[in-house]
Amino acid sequence: MEKQAPPDLREMVSIALGLTLVCLAAAIILGGVYFLTEPAKVRNVRAREQATIQELLGLEAGARIEEVRRYLSWKGKHLEVLYLTPKRLVRVDETGEELETYSVPVEVETAQSPDAKDEWVMEAVNAADSDDFGYVGRFFVGLEDGRTAGYVVEGVTPGYKTWIRFFLAIDADFGVQGLEIVEHEEDPGLGAEITQPYFKNQFVGRGFAQTQDLEVTKDPLPNKWEKALESLGDQDFEAWVQAQRPLIDSHPKIYAITGSTISSEAVTNGVKRALSNFRTRMNVVEDYL
Amino acid sequence: MSKPPPPVSTMLMRGLFEENPVYRLALSLCPAVAVTTSVKNGLMLGVAVFVVQVLSSVSASLVKHIINPKIRIPVFTIIIAIWVSVMDMTLAALFPHIYEEVGLYVKLIVAFAIIISRMELFSMKYPVVPSFWDGFGMGLGFLAAMAMAGAFRELLGNGSLLGFPIVEFQPLLLVILPAGGFFTIGLIMALYNLVDVKLGHKLPEEKMGGGHQHG
Numbered sequence: 001m002e003k004q005a006p007p008d009l010r011e012m013v014s015i016a017l018g019l020t021l022v023c024l025a026a027a028i029i030l031g032g033v034y035f036l037t038e039p040a041k042v043r044n045v046r047a048r049e050q051a052t053i054q055e056l057l058g059l060e061a062g063a064r065i066e067e068v069r070r071y072l073s074w075k076g077k078h079l080e081v082l083y084l085t086p087k088r089l090v091r092v093d094e095t096g097e098e099l100e101t102y103s104v105p106v107e108v109e110t111a112q113s114p115d116a117k118d119e120w121v122m123e124a125v126n127a128a129d130s131d132d133f134g135y136v137g138r139f140f141v142g143l144e145d146g147r148t149a150g151y152v153v154e155g156v157t158p159g160y161k162t163w164i165r166f167f168l169a170i171d172a173d174f175g176v177q178g179l180e181i182v183e184h185e186e187d188p189g190l191g192a193e194i195t196q197p198y199f200k201n202q203f204v205g206r207g208f209a210q211t212q213d214l215e216v217t218k219d220p221l222p223n224k225w226e227k228a229l230e231s232l233g234d235q236d237f238e239a240w241v242q243a244q245r246p247l248i249d250s251h252p253k254i255y256a257i258t259g260s261t262i263s264s265e266a267v268t269n270g271v272k273r274a275l276s277n278f279r280t281r282m283n284v285v286e287d288y289l
Numbered sequence: 290m291s292k293p294p295p296p297v298s299t300m301l302m303r304g305l306f307e308e309n310p311v312y313r314l315a316l317s318l319c320p321a322v323a324v325t326t327s328v329k330n331g332l333m334l335g336v337a338v339f340v341v342q343v344l345s346s347v348s349a350s351l352v353k354h355i356i357n358p359k360i361r362i363p364v365f366t367i368i369i370a371i372w373v374s375v376m377d378m379t380l381a382a383l384f385p386h387i388y389e390e391v392g393l394y395v396k397l398i399v400a401f402a403i404i405i406s407r408m409e410l411f412s413m414k415y416p417v418v419p420s421f422w423d424g425f426g427m428g429l430g431f432l433a434a435m436a437m438a439g440a441f442r443e444l445l446g447n448g449s450l451l452g453f454p455i456v457e458f459q460p461l462l463l464v465i466l467p468a469g470g471f472f473t474i475g476l477i478m479a480l481y482n483l484v485d486v487k488l489g490h491k492l493p494e495e496k497m498g499g500g501h502q503h504g
Contacts, residue, residue, distance in 0.1 A: 011357065018356045022364050026371045033375050037382035044385040 042113050049167075049182075056169035056178040057142040057150040058237050064143040068285065069114070071121060074132040083285045084121055091125060096284040139278065141289060148289075150177055153278045157270025159184055160191050160262045168271055174208040174279050177237060179271060191263030199257055199264070201229040203271055205241040205248045211275050214254055216265045221255040294419035304426030310403040311434035311474065312481045317401045321438060322470030324394055328451050331439025332432070333391045337376055339428030342404050344372045346424030349412035365408045366399070373398045403431060438473050 007015065053065050071082040080099065083090045086109050089102040108120045118135055127133040139153040151170045156163045162185050169178035179200045186192045193199055198221065203211065228247050232240045241248070256264035294300075310316050317338075325331040348368045356364050377395050380388040388395075398404070407427050412420040443449055446465035448456045463469045 007359070011359075015357045015360050018360055019363065021355070022352070022367050026367055029371055030374055033378050037378040040382035041378070044382070048385070 039112070046112065052167055052180055052182065053140050053142060053152045053169075056152055056167060056180055059142050059144055059149055062144075063149065066141045066143065066289075067138055068141065068289070069117060069121075069138045070136050070281070071118075072132075072134060072136050073125065073127065073130040075130050081284075082121065082125060083281075083288065084117060085285070085288055088288055089121060089124060090285065090288045092284055101288070139281075148172065151278070151282075153274050154182075155270050155274035157266050157273070159186055159266045160260070161185050161187075164194070164263075164266055164270065166267070166270060166274075168203075168274050168278075170275065170278060174275065174282075176203045176206050176211055176271070176275065179203045179267075181267070186260070186263050190257070191260040193257045193260060194263050194267050197232060198226050198229045199255075200267075201232045202251070202254050203268075204232060204237070205244065208275065208279065210249075210252065212272055213252065214268055214272060216256050216261065216268050217253040218256050218261060219253075220258075222251070225251050225255075292414075294415045297422045300419070300422045301426040301429065304423075304428070304430030305433055306430075306481070308427075309430045309434055309481070310427060311431065311438070312478045314403065314406075315478075316403040316406065317431070318474065320394055320397060320401070321435060321474060322467055324391075325435055325438040325442055325470060325473070326465050327443045327447070328436060328439040330390065331435035333387055334394050335432030335435035337380075337391065337395050338398055338401065338404070338435075339425075339432045341369065341372045341376060341398050341401075342407065342428035342431070343421060343424040345369050345404050346407055346412045346420045346427075347417055348372070349408040350415065350417045350420035353413050361409070361413065362405075365405050368408070369401075369404055370399050403427065434477075437477055438470070441473050441477070442469060 050065055053059075054061075054063065057063075059065075066086050069084040071084070073080045073082065079094050081092050081094070083092070084104070087104055089104055090098065091100045091102075092098050102124050105120070108117055111117055111120075114135075121127070122133065137154060139151055141151055142149040150172070153168045153170060154165065155168055156165050158164075163183075164181060164186070165183040167180045167182055168176065169180075171177045181195045181200060184192065184194065186194060203214075206214070225247055228244045232244075254264060254268050295303075304310070306313075308314060311318065311321050320334060324334045345365075345368050348371075349365060352364065352368075353361075373395065376398070377392070380395060381392070407423060411423045415423070440450060442464050443451075444455065445461045446463075446469065448454060448458060448460050461469075464473065
């Protein structure tokens with residue numbers, strides 16, 4: 001190949017200018033479209049979340065779902081935890097002792113975007129004074145006819161490649177009522193099987209203690225158990241648990257997906273941690289809901 | 290700009306038949322195999338590619354005079370990336386259900402060889418209006434190719450079309466599997482060649498002296 005002469009100064013300027021112009025145009029177009037489409041996207045994500053929660057808790061269409069967001073604030077070695085419920089923002093110390101309660105203005109309560117809520121919280125508690133302040137997680141309370149129908153916790157756990165995000169439905173006695181994998185990037189055909197009923201339903205119907213004792217086994221999934229797991233969803237959650245109680249109790253281990261022990265263990269550990277953390281936190285925030 | 294652009298009808302037919310991106314140029318086979326397990330999926334990606342192709346061809350033609358030829362490839366890539374991102378955001382906002390299914394593939398359009406090859410081969414040489422029709426024809430050709438492969442695979446592999454059951458028989462699972470995608474595309478390619486032979490045209494391989502390489 002013939003050797004190319006290096007471009008002269010004029011050409012270099014024209015190249016740099018051309019690229020700058022194109023990138024500038026790209027930034028303007030993308031910024032504009034983002035500005036126009038983002039609100040609708042946030043609404044869609046929210047609608048999908050609500051539908052997932054409704055299905056997990058078996059709520060009727062008229063049920064209300066309240067979001068509780070949790071923030072951590074570090075001041076030196078001193079840690080404070082904040083819980084944002086629809087009506088109130090509660091600041092507690094490490095032991096769960098209440099420090100201060102703020103009431104939430106209506107425009108924040110009805111805000112669609114989580115960013116608006118986070119911004120208000122940061123302003124209300126002077127987050128700038130903290131060494132480290134941040135949103136760390138959330139859970140949902142399902143209300144039917146004014147009574148609590150159940151909770152859904154959003155959890156994340158490190159999967160094979162990146163985070164697995166899941167919704168865990170929890171009943172009033174801290175038992176598992178359902179599990180839905182919301183977002184993951186596990187390998188199709190292997191780790192991605194965590195979204196399948198025969199895996200995720202293995203957690204359903206287990207009490208708090210039973211869940212904390214869960215271990216992952218590499219034994220093959222028994223046929224009868226697999227059929228029972230697949231049938232959840234065809235019928236009501238409570239009816240299913242009642243009918244399958246003997247099978248649930250006689251399979252105290254989680255059967256790993258073939259070839260995907262890491263993904264299976266990731267979800268199992270995530271569920272265990274999410275559940276035990278939720279119980280601890282619930283003791284603190286129960287009174288403020 | 291030495292040659293006048295071919296008439297619109299020729300450009301449309303070229304995308305659909307003579308230079309069909311999938312069956313003639315054998316470009317973008319990877320998504321063609323991955324997505325065409327049903328007519329619906331094939332159509333949705335086809336429409337996305339169609340829109341990106343038209344917009345990218347027009348944009349490339351618009352900026353070709355102010356861009357130094359040495360940086361045309363990065364500029365093309367940025368142009369495609371802009372339109373793909375716009376598609377991605379618009380789909381996510383307006384059609385969340387469709388986005389759930391094709392969201393993953395939409396982002397891949399950035400790397401589709403057919404789009405950048407049309408910008409390089411056509412839009413760089415011709416004004417905006419012919420570039421629009423070239424992109425239109427090529428996009429349409431890709432859309433039609435995806436719909437054909439999708440229809441073939443859904444009908445044989447699932448006994449349905451667009452989700453509606455058509456025939457009752459034991460479906461051929463192989464056709465739905467990735468290997469079946471290659472068989473499908475091979476068969477439709479053969480059909481294209483057969484039509485050419487019947488019409489007395491020369492086969493593409495003969496035209497180019499045989500043994501040429503696909504991109």
